[in-house]
Amino acid sequence: MPVDTSIPVLVVDDYKTMVRIIRNLLKQLGFSDIDDAKDGEEALEKMKVRKYGLVISDWNMEPMTGYELLKSVRSDDGLQRTPFIMVTAESKTENVIAAKKAGVNNYIVKPFNAATLKSKIDAVFGE
Amino acid sequence: MANPAKTDATALCLDALARQQAEALVSCVNDRGQQRLDMGAALDVARAMTASLEETLRTAEHAFADAVRDAASDIQALRTQLSTLGVDEMRRDRLPEAGMELDAVVEETEKATDRIMEAAEAIMSADREDKDAFEALVDMQMIDIFEACTFQDITGQRIGKVVETLKRLETRFDRLLDALPIGAGEAEATEEEKARDQRREEQILNGPQLDGPEVGQDAIDALFD
Incomplete structure (x- = not known):
């Protein structure tokens, strides 16, 4: 079954350019309902107001990192089932293992391309 | 006497x-x-x-x-x-200038990226029905992309100046250490630095690796299969 591209997606990154790149790639993949947040704190506030079908988050942000956001989402009864993809320049083994342990659905290392983003979204939704 | x-x-x-x-x-x-x-x-x-x-x-x-x-x-x-180290010159001119050069690099890179993204977005959202108009638009936007890429020359020169300052600083520190009977001691971190280090450790903030990703995408994918 193809991925439902009508789901609202939340892109979390403190670099406006990266948000713009991911937005454009998502648009190319058919997603149209795309929201963004500049850090984990803002993302969490938005997630408490609106139910997102997918979160794509950077790791290195302040005041709340993507790792903290992931752990907060997974420990919140209402949000814990939200699919979560980490897109980050953090490429050490300890980062990947920590994210997996915290419940991330997939992990993309920057720099990445459109095909990688697509394949990870497909993998998350079991296609 | x-x-x-x-x-x-x-x-x-x-x-x-x-x-x-x-x-x-x-x-x-x-x-x-x-x-x-x-x-x-x-x-x-x-x-x-x-x-x-x-x-x-x-x-x-x-x-x-x-x-x-x-x-x-x-x-x-x-x-x-x-x-002889020119500490005053370093503090007064070279280090602030290096900071300003790096700020300018960030600003110019951001501007150029914006310009390239705008061109790409204009092409993406253009009406493709009118082939001539679409072709003209693509040509125009391609020129804009080429022009935007000229930032690399300027930022390269700016970064070169910063690298030169850092090398000069390194040489002078070496001379100072050679001239003085100073042991290899560790600098005491300030409270702010200690708090920042602790946060980086807790949040596993390593940043990009110098030689590219430590774990490639294929190895990561294997963990999630």
């Missing part, structure tokens, strides 16, 4: 010591009440006793003077070395 001030200091010290000992002697003998000892006699005895200390005291005084002289010489060498 002996320094008169130092000789006086030794003599004064010995005299003070002799007086203290004489007073103690007078007090001790007179307290017993059998015989009275006058201060002059006690002082003679005490001076005779302290005279034996003079050589030791003078040796210590010379050693102390040598140590002070060596320290003064090291301080003078440090001052001379620091003056």
